[in-house]
Amino acid sequence: xxxxxxxxxxxxxxxxxxxxxxxxxxxxxxxxxxxxxxxxxxxxxxxxxxxxxxxxxxxxxxxxxxxxxxxxxxxxxxxxxxxxxxxxxxxxxxxxxxxxxxxxxxxxxxxxxxxxxxxxxxxxxxxxxxxxxxxxxxxxxxxxxxxxxxxxxxxxxxxx
Amino acid sequence: xxxxxxxxxxxxxxxxxxxxxxxxxxxxxxxxxxxxxxxxxxxxxxxxxxxxxxxxxxxxxxxxxxxxxxxxxxxxxxxxxxxxxxxxxxxxxxxxxxxxxxxxxxxxxxxxxxxxxxxxxxxxxxxxxxxxxxxxxxxxxxxxxxxxxxxxxxxxxxxx
Numbered sequence: 001x002x003x004x005x006x007x008x009x010x011x012x013x014x015x016x017x018x019x020x021x022x023x024x025x026x027x028x029x030x031x032x033x034x035x036x037x038x039x040x041x042x043x044x045x046x047x048x049x050x051x052x053x054x055x056x057x058x059x060x061x062x063x064x065x066x067x068x069x070x071x072x073x074x075x076x077x078x079x080x081x082x083x084x085x086x087x088x089x090x091x092x093x094x095x096x097x098x099x100x101x102x103x104x105x106x107x108x109x110x111x112x113x114x115x116x117x118x119x120x121x122x123x124x125x126x127x128x129x130x131x132x133x134x135x136x137x138x139x140x141x142x143x144x145x146x147x148x149x150x151x152x153x154x155x156x157x158x159x160x
Numbered sequence: 161x162x163x164x165x166x167x168x169x170x171x172x173x174x175x176x177x178x179x180x181x182x183x184x185x186x187x188x189x190x191x192x193x194x195x196x197x198x199x200x201x202x203x204x205x206x207x208x209x210x211x212x213x214x215x216x217x218x219x220x221x222x223x224x225x226x227x228x229x230x231x232x233x234x235x236x237x238x239x240x241x242x243x244x245x246x247x248x249x250x251x252x253x254x255x256x257x258x259x260x261x262x263x264x265x266x267x268x269x270x271x272x273x274x275x276x277x278x279x280x281x282x283x284x285x286x287x288x289x290x291x292x293x294x295x296x297x298x299x300x301x302x303x304x305x306x307x308x309x310x311x312x313x314x315x316x317x318x319x320x
Contacts, residue, residue, distance in 0.1 A: 025240050029189045029197035037189035037197050039236035040295075041245050062293075076199035080185050085201050133222075135200075 008138075013147055016134055019084050020047060020077045024160025028055070028127070029074040030092075032066045042125075044075070045160060046104060049152025050088070050132065050143065055125040056104040058112070059094075064123065067092045075127045084136050088129035100124040103155070168298075173307055176294055179244050180207060180237045184320025188215070188287070189234040190252075192226045202285075204235070205320065206264060209312025210248070210292065210303065215285040216264040218272070219254075224283065227252045235287045244296050248289035260284040263315070 046054035113119035206214035273279035
């Protein structure tokens with residue numbers, strides 16, 4: 001089904017993409033094994049439109065351990081000075097496959113992962129959104145499935 | 161029981177208080193009625209040490225409606241440029257009592273709450289922490305109950 005975008009829809013979608021692609025960071029929300037919500041700040045520069053996002057991290061870290069038990073997560077992008085926020089809801093897949101680990105590996109990462117790109121403590125989280133709620137000065141609302149998929153063809157790295 | 165603080169403990173506690181008191185904003189994490197974690201950015205300038213925090217907000221907003229059904233919440237303070245983060249875990253109490261609403265009322269709030277300080281859509285969230293996990297360049301760890309209560313005598317407003 002093709003969605004008919006109004007000019008306001010297109011402007012909002014473009015602003016939300018700019019918020020996400022230029023953020024550099026995101027807050028990931030998860031539920032710990034005691035059923036409590038928790039948040040961590042993560043680097044997040046790899047995006048497939050608004051639909052999916054990659055995050056390199058330590059397998060041993062608490063949030064990865066909890067996400068392996070409960071995949072439900074949210075990813076929040078915000079710009080307080082512009083009063084913009086986007087809360088994506090979805091799930092996290094923990095990747096140990098070389099194709100993901102090689103894609104996100106950067107020079108200097110040996111500092112965090114002494115064994116290099118095959119270090120077992122190095123993994124890549126893929127967050128996949130199934131819905132999204134935005135807060136902007138122009139108003140708040142929910143993203144449609146079409147908006148989430150808009151331009152979401154492949155993962156690309158963006159400069160914050 | 162009196163905790164014996166080392167100099168490093170005192171320095172860390174002081175840095176975490178500065179992070180919280182100068183932040184101006186926080187991210188509140190909650191669980192929605194579908195069991196999904198969710199995050200909202202909120203103004204947060206009223207603190208009772210690291211233990212409790214007040215947030216003025218709209219009763220009708222989605223996160224308040226969800227927090228009335230499930231009080232479990234977290235409050236996350238961060239400074240990305242300094243690589244500091246503090247995730248407090250606890251619960252939220254929704255206050256409609258005049259003493260809370262009057263304490264946080266500010267000139268110009270009529271813009272959001274046309275009925276003034278008694279507007280039913282105006283309420284104050286009190287977040288009370290029972291644990292906290294910090295992430296700093298010096299290391300990560302958990303706050304003790306004594307650290308959470310340190311200097312937490314009364315609510316004060318801080319300038320970000």
